[in-house]
Amino acid sequence: MVVVVSFSSDSEPIKRGRPRSEEVERAILKAAAALLEERGFRAFTIGEVALRAKVGKPSIYRRWPSKGTLALDAFLSEYLQLLSPVNTGTLEGDLSASLTAWVQAVEGTPMGRSLVGLIAEAQSDRDLAMSWRERFVTTARSQHRLTIERAIARGEIPSGSDVDVLMDLLYGPAYHRLLNGHLPFSEASVHEVVAVVVAGAKSGDAV
């Protein structure tokens, strides 16, 4: 953690040696993300995050009421930008890019482990489940919703297409394999899933 001490000549009192709040926050999130990746959700504790971030536990509890909410913020700060959609000009190109980015993040980074840990915890922690839906699921879905709405605007698929069902057909198989573990989600699966979803969307079956 880098501690920046400011000396100011104006009237606001500045305490020497105390890092600014946003720096403390960044250090805590960075330590939490690292521990989450190293140990997984179950084994990670607020005490260890405090030690690694070189802050007191109260500095963490002031900002995050529980281990689950801290883990969620650490997860979002690391991974949400990896999943941003791109605009390739066709529905097939956009869905392919989105699903490929998901597979690469889940397999090529520690995101997969953190993702399953948070989804598992959300099944028995109501507050975490609500934050998970609002801050991850809904945020990610509203970005990707645009992809399908652009295809409707271009006339590629019928207006009135059920955007939610199409998104669940795209991501559902990938999450299903990740959480049940029956098969890995390969590049070939990405291609087949996208082909079926695009064909279904164009035919108007999901209206």
Added chain:
Amino acid sequence: MVVVVSFSSDSEPIKRGRPRSEEVERAILKAAAALLEERGFRAFTIGEVALRAKVGKPSIYRRWPSKGTLALDAFLSEYLQLLSPVNTGTLEGDLSASLTAWVQAVEGTPMGRSLVGLIAEAQSDRDLAMSWRERFVTTARSQHRLTIERAIARGEIPSGSDVDVLMDLLYGPAYHRLLNGHLPFSEASVHEVVAVVVAGAKSGDAV
């Protein structure tokens, strides 16, 4: 628990008042299933199962090495038969019936709660994850695989269709909504998902 005491005239010694092994097993599974439904996976303990089944804890540990494996068997004994596929004569009819049965079991019985509890636990318990894949996921999938293989045999969809991808396109969206909780899985969603999967299968996009 019904205790049946047999009196036999042959040479095998029979201890009065001790229920037969399969009755003990049934009583344990029934108690475990009831507790799993009432409390959910996290709050359920081997001690409580023993109390409710009127057996000692060693009788349970002799048969099931962990809470996870007992919960899995209790789950299978209650629900696996609810998910058996039917033969309607068309791919659309079969997939519709299968997905509708899943939705009804998840929403109309305590199965949904037990299902999410077991999937959540399997994310951090390697032995349970392996048993879950072998005894639930693979068993259920091999039953439903027949549905798609019959459609290939009837010439309804191309031979060489990727049965795994088609099954994940069918069940993935339902599990996705159940575990992420962003939307309920309605009858209308069943209809749209089945329509897209059938159209995709017929077009040969999943080959």
